[in-house]
Amino acid sequence: MIGIGEGAAISAAFVWAFSTLLYKRFSHHLSPFELNVSKGVIASALMALCLFVAQDTLYPAHSSSWAWLIASGVLGIAIGDSAYFAALRNIGPARTLVVESLAPAIAGILNILVLGVYLGPVAWLGIAVTTFGVILAIKPNKAQPLPDKTHYLLGVTFALTAATCQAAGMVLSKGALNNEEISSLWAALIRLASGTLFVACLVACLKSHSLNKALTLRQISGKRWLFIAVFFGTFIGLWLQLISVNNTDPAIAQTIFATAPLMVMTLSLIRKEAVTKAMLCGGAIALFGVFLLLQG
Secondary structure (H helix, E strand, O other), X not given: OOOHHHHHHHHHHHHHHHHHHHHHHHOOOOOHHHHHHHHHHHHHHHHHHHHHHHOOOOOOOOHHHHHHHHHHHHHHHHHHHXXXXXXXXXXXXXXXXXXXXXXXXXXXXXXXHHHOOOOOHHHHHHHHHHHHHHHHHHOOOOOOOOOOHHHXXXXXHHHHHHHHHHHHHHHHXXXXXXXXXXXXXXXXXXXXXXXXXXXXHXXXXXXXXXXXXXXXXXXXXXXXXXHHHHHHHHHHHHHHHHHHHHHOOHHHHHHHHOOHHHHHHHHHHHOOOOOOHHHHHHHHHHXXXXXXXXXX
């Protein structure tokens, strides 16, 4: 049965799939750190405005909850998202998403180690089947040339880092939401703002990066598409992620997020791009895995 958490996770996967297609076009105009700062500042401003309009005052009252969310933002957004953008730049979306498929299993293990919460055998089977289906659907084929060894190793390392940090970010967020009643939007803003501030400090210290470029987006064409990607992928997507984590297990949420590549495949079909039999078969297997997950 699909509950609020699972429904929010499916919606988050869809908006992230849509925004990934747009973020890819900016990964060669802005460094991963600069792109992370740009999307973080824009989305944080949108969240703050939304909180003001809604007069939402359900922010964390305990310092421990702030610590959970700040740590989640630094790991999941500052490090995780930057590593994700770096992986996209080095090995492209297909190979990046293959490695990212490990995130649900990592989230399940961290859920046990950090929160002491165990999933049932059917749920673990669902995670395994979904992960296999996603890997089968998006595994690069012979038509995709292998990048040079240095970029390939860097890209895989970045993708592994992204998968681990994003899974850890979800589990830490769950820790804060278990601690007390917090608005999902407040939790999303604290995560995003802390992660963005951390990256902004790094960008300001690195001579090869420009904080001014990240904030002003000067000499960057097609800014409206970046705003659209941020609105859906970060503002709406992060909010939906926190709603999902607040209402279901982080490993389950992360598994459903991992179906985002299947959404990309669906969008590719709509755009009349080539879709292989492996993609269709993998998609069917992954959907069956999600069904098992929801049953478990």
